[in-house]
Amino acid sequence: xxxxxxxxxxxxxxxxxxxxxxxxxxxxxxxxxxxxxxxxxxxxxxxxxxxxxxxxxxxxxxxxxxxxxxxxxxxxxxxxxxxxxxxxxxxxxxxxxxxxxxxxxxxxxxxxxxxxxxxxxxxxxxxxxxxxxxxxxxxxxxxxxxxxxxxxxxxxxxxxxxxxxxxxxxxxxxxxxxxxxxxxxxxxxxxxxxxxxxxxxxxxxxxxxxxxxxxxxxxxxxxxxxxxxxxxxxxxxxxxxxxxxxxxxxxxxxxxxxxxxxxxxxxxxxxxxxxxxx
Numbered sequence: 660x661x662x663x664x665x666x667x668x669x670x671x672x673x674x675x676x677x678x679x680x681x682x683x684x685x686x687x688x689x690x691x692x693x694x695x696x697x698x699x700x701x702x703x704x705x706x707x708x709x710x711x712x713x714x715x716x717x718x719x720x721x722x723x724x725x726x727x728x729x730x731x732x733x734x735x736x737x738x739x740x741x742x743x744x745x746x747x748x749x750x751x752x753x754x755x756x757x758x759x760x761x762x763x764x765x766x767x768x769x770x771x772x773x774x775x776x777x778x779x780x781x782x783x784x785x786x787x788x789x790x791x792x793x794x795x796x797x798x799x800x801x802x803x804x805x806x807x808x809x810x811x812x813x814x815x816x817x818x819x820x821x822x823x824x825x826x827x828x829x830x831x832x833x834x835x836x837x838x839x840x841x842x843x844x845x846x847x848x849x850x851x852x853x854x855x856x857x858x859x860x861x862x863x864x865x866x867x868x869x870x871x872x873x874x875x876x877x878x879x880x881x882x883x884x885x886x887x888x889x890x891x892x893x894x895x896x897x898x899x900x901x902x903x904x905x906x907x908x909x910x911x912x913x914x915x916x917x918x919x920x921x922x923x924x925x926x927x928x929x930x931x932x933x934x935x936x937x
Contacts, residue, residue: 663739663768681735697718716777722748738770752792759796784821794832805833810840863887
């Protein structure tokens with residue numbers, strides 16, 4: 660199995676889809692992806708909570724509940740798992756460092772730290788200090804991703820400012836840089852060219868038509884999907900429920916995975932975790 664850090668240093672980038680529970684993690688790993696990530700949105704939705712509560716913008720899922728699910732995901736697969744760690748669950752650098760320590764103890768190979776608290780971006784100096792504290796807690800093997808959310812705001816910061824933040828986070832010790840909310844190839848090309856380190860791009864947000872091949876051709880190192888697969892799964896549940904309630908039919912059942920196949924898949928996954936060489 661290729662190490663998570665080595666994937667970020669390889670000549671060609673890789674795709675890292677996002678799981679929201681142990682079952683979805685096993686299905687993604689079985690599809691052959693070399694690493695997977697968690698999705699805070701998908702986990703929140705699976706617990707019937709919003710990704711961020713309204714109106715205050717705070718995470719809808721506590722750190723304790725999030726890490727219970729993260730640990731289950733990490734334990735379910737033999738491939739590296741990167742955690743969506745939101746803003747580190749607190750403003751203080753010490754709180755961020757504590758969250759990174761919990762991530763390592765949960766079996767994660769890496770994780771993201773955001774510079775947004777649900778209301779506004781953290782002051783850049785504090786944001787840099789938070790990444791430096793995360794780096795110190797992460798140790799040598801943990802792949803630390805610094806995410807800057809200025810492009811996702813209703814009144815976005817300039818792309819130049821987001822790139823500057825990313826580079827300051829890189830200097831503070833981040834291994835990978837992540838600027839979500841940029842969906843056009845020209846801007847992504849600018850980010851890849853001007854950010855001094857491996858870049859993560861998320862596809863599947865809104866009406867984005869980005870493709871894996873186009874992003875890899877630009878030099879994007881890591882491609883994630885955020886909560887896209889989780890939201891698509893919930894969309895399937897809603898369509899199935901509407902068909903059953905309004906038509907009394909279950910044509911949706913033709914897309915189910917047979918029970919015997921799932922039983923075999925999960926048993927094989929357990930064996931792989933016990934003996935990755937099998």
